Amino acid sequence: MQTIKMALKSIKGNKIRAFLTMLGIIIGVSSVIVMVAIGQGSTKEVQDQIGSLGTNVLTVSVTGSDVTFKEDDANQIQDVNGVEAIAPTVSGRVTVKNGQTNTQVSMIGTTSSYLDVRDLQLQSGRFIADLDHDNHSKIAVLGSDTAQTLFGLGDPVGESVKVNGTSYKVVGVLESVGSSLGTSGDSTIIVPLSTGQRLASTTEIGSVYVKVENEDAINFASRLIEQTMYTIVGDTDSYSVSSQEDLMETASSVNETMTLMLGGSAAISLIVGGIGIMNIMLVSVSERTKEIGIRKAIGAKRGNILLQFLIESMVLSSFGGIIGVGIGVISAQIYTLATGTAIAYSVPVMLLSFVFSLLVGVVFGVFPANKASKLHPIQALRYE
Amino acid sequence: MIIHEPIIQIKSMKKMYELGGETVMALQSVSLDIQKGDFISIIGPSGSGKSTFMNMIGCLDRPDSGEYFLDSEEVGKMKSSQLAAIRNKKIGFIFQNFNLIPKLTAFENVELPLIYREMKAAERREIALGALKKVGLADRANHLPTQLSGGQQQRVAIARALAGNPPILLADEPTGALDSKTSKEILEIMNSLNEQGHTIILITHDLEVAKRANRVVRIHDGQLYENGGEWFADNKNGTEEH
Numbered sequence: 001m002q003t004i005k006m007a008l009k010s011i012k013g014n015k016i017r018a019f020l021t022m023l024g025i026i027i028g029v030s031s032v033i034v035m036v037a038i039g040q041g042s043t044k045e046v047q048d049q050i051g052s053l054g055t056n057v058l059t060v061s062v063t064g065s066d067v068t069f070k071e072d073d074a075n076q077i078q079d080v081n082g083v084e085a086i087a088p089t090v091s092g093r094v095t096v097k098n099g100q101t102n103t104q105v106s107m108i109g110t111t112s113s114y115l116d117v118r119d120l121q122l123q124s125g126r127f128i129a130d131l132d133h134d135n136h137s138k139i140a141v142l143g144s145d146t147a148q149t150l151f152g153l154g155d156p157v158g159e160s161v162k163v164n165g166t167s168y169k170v171v172g173v174l175e176s177v178g179s180s181l182g183t184s185g186d187s188t189i190i191v192p193l194s195t196g197q198r199l200a201s202t203t204e205i206g207s208v209y210v211k212v213e214n215e216d217a218i219n220f221a222s223r224l225i226e227q228t229m230y231t232i233v234g235d236t237d238s239y240s241v242s243s244q245e246d247l248m249e250t251a252s253s254v255n256e257t258m259t260l261m262l263g264g265s266a267a268i269s270l271i272v273g274g275i276g277i278m279n280i281m282l283v284s285v286s287e288r289t290k291e292i293g294i295r296k297a298i299g300a301k302r303g304n305i306l307l308q309f310l311i312e313s314m315v316l317s318s319f320g321g322i323i324g325v326g327i328g329v330i331s332a333q334i335y336t337l338a339t340g341t342a343i344a345y346s347v348p349v350m351l352l353s354f355v356f357s358l359l360v361g362v363v364f365g366v367f368p369a370n371k372a373s374k375l376h377p378i379q380a381l382r383y384e
Numbered sequence: 385m386i387i388h389e390p391i392i393q394i395k396s397m398k399k400m401y402e403l404g405g406e407t408v409m410a411l412q413s414v415s416l417d418i419q420k421g422d423f424i425s426i427i428g429p430s431g432s433g434k435s436t437f438m439n440m441i442g443c444l445d446r447p448d449s450g451e452y453f454l455d456s457e458e459v460g461k462m463k464s465s466q467l468a469a470i471r472n473k474k475i476g477f478i479f480q481n482f483n484l485i486p487k488l489t490a491f492e493n494v495e496l497p498l499i500y501r502e503m504k505a506a507e508r509r510e511i512a513l514g515a516l517k518k519v520g521l522a523d524r525a526n527h528l529p530t531q532l533s534g535g536q537q538q539r540v541a542i543a544r545a546l547a548g549n550p551p552i553l554l555a556d557e558p559t560g561a562l563d564s565k566t567s568k569e570i571l572e573i574m575n576s577l578n579e580q581g582h583t584i585i586l587i588t589h590d591l592e593v594a595k596r597a598n599r600v601v602r603i604h605d606g607q608l609y610e611n612g613g614e615w616f617a618d619n620k621n622g623t624e625e626h
Contacts, residue, residue, distance in 0.1 A: 002499050013487050294483045297444060298544065299472020299500040301465050377444050381483070 003304075007312040010284075011319075021280040022320035024273025025357045029324025030331060032266040032353045033345075037332040039259030041343035046251045049177075050244050056215040057117060057244060058222055060208040060229065064238025071193065073232045074205045080228050082221040087114035087209040088193060092200040096189055097162040098150040105146050105187045107163070109196010117211040123147075125157035125172030132192040139195075140168040143188035144176040163189065164199060218243055263349075267356070273320065274360035281313050281368035292372055293380025302373040309369035310362065317361025321354040328353075390453075391551055391583050392418040392441065397450035397460075399436055410436040411447070412606040418585065420551070423578040425586045425594035428603035435556075437603060438587045442475055442554050443467045455551055472500050476545025480557035482537040484529040490516065490540045491525040497548040515543040519573060535566035542573060546582075553577065553584045559593055571596050 011018045060077065062069045074088035087110050094107040114120075115127045123144060132139055140163065147156050147170075156170045168191070177185040197203055212221040222241050229239045285292070292305055329345065336343045399411040410433045418424055428434040439445040440452065443459055446467075452460040459470055476497075477483075484493045494512040503511075516522050519539040529537050538558060545553055555574065559567035575596060578584050586597055594600050602609045 002505075009487065290483075291485050294485055295496070295500075296468065297442070297471060297477050297483070298497045299468050299548075301468040301500070303465075304500055378439055381444075381479075 003307050003311050004315065006308060007315045010312060011315060017280065018316060018319075021277055021316055022323065024276040025270065025317050025320030025360065026273075026324040026327060028266060028270030028273045029321050029353045029357050030326075030328035031269060032263055033325060033328025033350060034332045034335065035262035035266050036259055036349045037328075037343040037345055038335065038341065039255060039262055040346055041336070041341060043252055043255035043259065044344050045342040046255060047248055050248045050251060055244055056212050056218060057119075058210040058212065058218065058225065058241055059243075059247075060210060060225060060239065060241050062204070062206060062233070062239050064233070064235060067233050067235060067238045069205050069233060069239075070203060071205055074208045076228055076232060077208055077210060077225055080221065080224045082212050082214060082217050082224065083210055084213045085113045085117050085211045087111055087117040087211075088205045088207075089114070089209065090193060090196045090200050090202060090204070090206050092196075094164050094189065094199060096146060096150060098156075098159070101150050103146065103149045103187070105143070105189050107196060107199055108188055108190045109193045109199065110190060111193050114190070114209065117209045120177065121175040123173040123175045124155060125170070127172055128190065128192050133194050135192075136194045136198065137192055138166065138168045139171045139192065141172040141174060141190040142170055143174050143186040143190075145186035146189055147173045149187075163191070267353075270353070270356060270360055273357075274317070274364040277313050277316055277361060278364035278368060280316075281309060281365055282371070284312075285309065285368050285372040288372075289375060289380050289383040292375050293377050293383065296375070296377035297381060305375075306369045306373040309372045310365045313365025313369070314358060314361040317365075318354070318358045321357030324357065325350050325354055389420050390417045391420045391422075391455055392416065392585075393451070393453040394440075395451040397440060397447045397452060399433075399440065399445070399447050401436075409606050411440070413450070414603075414606070414608045416601065416608060418583065421578075421581055421583055422599060423575075423584045423586070423597045425588060425597035425600045426603055427588055427591065427594040427600055429589055432603045433606040434587055434589075434603050436606075437608075438554065438556050441585060442477060443470050468500075472497055472548060474550050474552060476548060476550040476553045478538070478541050478545050478553060478555040478558045480560040482529070482534075482541045482561070484537055484540055484544075486529050489526050489528055490521060490532065490543075493529070493540055494544045494547050497544065501548065511549075512543075512547055515547040516540070518546060519543045533566075534562050535569060538562060538566075538570050539573065542570075542577075546577070551583055553582050555584065555586045557588055557590075558586070559588075559590070567593070 071088055074086065077083060078086050090109040092107050093104060095102055096105055110128070111133055112128050112130050115122070125141070127141055128139070131137075140161065142150070142156060150156065150161060151159065156173060158170065160167050160169050162168070174186070174190075191199065210221070210225060212218050222243060226241050229241065230236060233239050295305060332343050332345070335341065394414060394416045396413045396415055397411055398413055401408045401410050414437065426434060426437065436445075440447055443454070446462075447460050450460065451458065454470065455474055457470070459467065462470065485496070488496070491512055494515050495508050498508040498511060513522060513525060516525055519542050521536060521539050521543065524532060524536060529540070532540065553574075558574070559570055562570060571593065574584055574586070584597070586594065588594050600611070
């Protein structure tokens with residue numbers, strides 16, 4: 001208790017130096033907290049979004065370039081046991097233009113069931129009808145971002161836009177779905193499948209969204225679809241059937257790696273902060289050689305001196321840790337307010353980085369403290 | 385008030401130093417008995433082995449050979465942690481440069497030896513304030529050493545030495561850094577402490593200061609001689625030798 005008081009006194013006696021010493025730890029701890037908050041925030045966001053797409057949806061993607069997979073083939077999936085609805089899609093990138101304003105968006109050509117399978121909502125107007133597909137109609141449903149970019153706050157339904165130079169009539173606008181993994185789900189334009197195939201100049205189907213009847217039977221349905229796909233395509237490497245859960249796992253693992261890397265580099269700065277503490281403690285020991293000599297002369301044992309300097313470095317590092325946690329939380333808050341990115345605080349990470357900073361204080365304080373405790377009282381007393 | 389019961393018994397104490405490749409015999413077989421309640425001066429010029437002898441008496445260093453009984457304990461062969469405990473309990477140091485810790489107040493400086501004795505705060509407070517009162521500085525308890533005059537600082541140092549109530553006060557040139565008026569005050573405090581029963585060992589090169597003691601021994605070239613005062617007076621080479 002008395003030793004802690006002495007340590008506080010000695011730190012108070014040199015505030016600027018104490019602050020500069022703590023700075024390394026403060027930066028280290030606060031960056032660990034900010035990095036992990038951002039990393040975990042984005043993991044959570046991605047998981048929420050993927051989850052919001054529905055856990056009863058499977059995605060069948062055709063990846064092989066030398067296989068044929070047409071609309072009729074896709075329709076065979078509809079006949080698989082347990083499948084409620086399918087939405088075959090073809091996709092590409094197109095330039096959409098309204099008057100002088102134009103934007104690059106992703107084009108999805110699909111059928112009327114897409115709205116239900118992907119669980120999307122309409123903001124206004126209507127979605128693609130079966131008739132539009134049969135008629136190769138030049139109509140389009142805009143994603144919310146696309147609508148806003150081209151029409152501002154006005155209602156685009158009934159207006160026409162130019163897609164790759166051809167005029168299309170806007171029949172509806174989708175509600176916002178947010179962005180996931182850096183790609184916006186709202187910068188889209190949806191057209192009838194037949195029209196989309198013409199825009200992408202292909203007769204193939206890129207991927208099929210499959211809604212299953214029973215969420216619990218999704219793995220079973222997935223296996224049946226794989227068998228069907230094998231009979232159609234004949235090459236297991238050319239297609240994949242994935243659930244949202246698979247996507248979620250991939251996204252999470254990517255994010256976890258990122259969080260680990262960010263947290264790791266921040267942890268290195270904590271160690272650098274520890275070296276700063278050691279440096280200052282060594283200076284402090286040689287500055288206070290005389291004091292150590294006096295203390296030893298009047299009866300301080302090695303252990304007393306060791307403890308005094310060790311506690312001093314621990315007080316420094318734990319103060320730095322506390323301030324670092326505070327600054328970390330505040331900066332993460334500022335970051336989320338400024339950029340709108342989601343963050344997630346992790347109490348275990350805060351505790352861990354505080355404990356780690358305390359540990360840094362002990363580890364890097366031992367060497368200077370030991371040096372101080374080993375001084376010979378006569379030599380230390382003579383030191384000026 | 386000398387009680388004939390030795391508090392310090394030193395028998396053929398030897399100490400050598402390696403200095404620049406040369407071996408210096410700092411103490412060549414020194415023997416000395418000091419009685420409880422005595423006031424003894426050890427006088428000698430610089431380089432006489434005086435400081436080495438003081439370090440030995442003060443348990444700051446160990447002799448190469450010989451015996452040293454302090455309060456009937458053999459301290460000559462103790463480990464450094466045991467010596468620290470002995471210094472804390474048995475010896476009160478008074479240094480030439482006061483050696484107060486500049487960041488601590490007078491009170492905190494006086495309290496320090498008691499902290500290393502692991503005494504409770506309330507008890508420490510009482511004893512430390514009592515010691516400051518004894519040297520007439522109770523009203524300066526919360527002053528830093530830099531806010532005190534040299535004489536006051538030395539009185540704080542005396543209070544610190546007294547706080548642990550050690551059987552021996554060891555003063556190394558206690559007036560070396562003070563003017564003659566303050567020196568007199570400090571020496572008077574030491575005389576009165578001796579009258580109260582403290583054993584005092586005063587190390588100095590100044591004959592006038594040494595004469596305050598009941599007994600003056602002289603150290604020269606690592607050898608100790610009794611009747612130091614008379615020798616200096618006879619040879620008229622008292623203070624100019626250093």
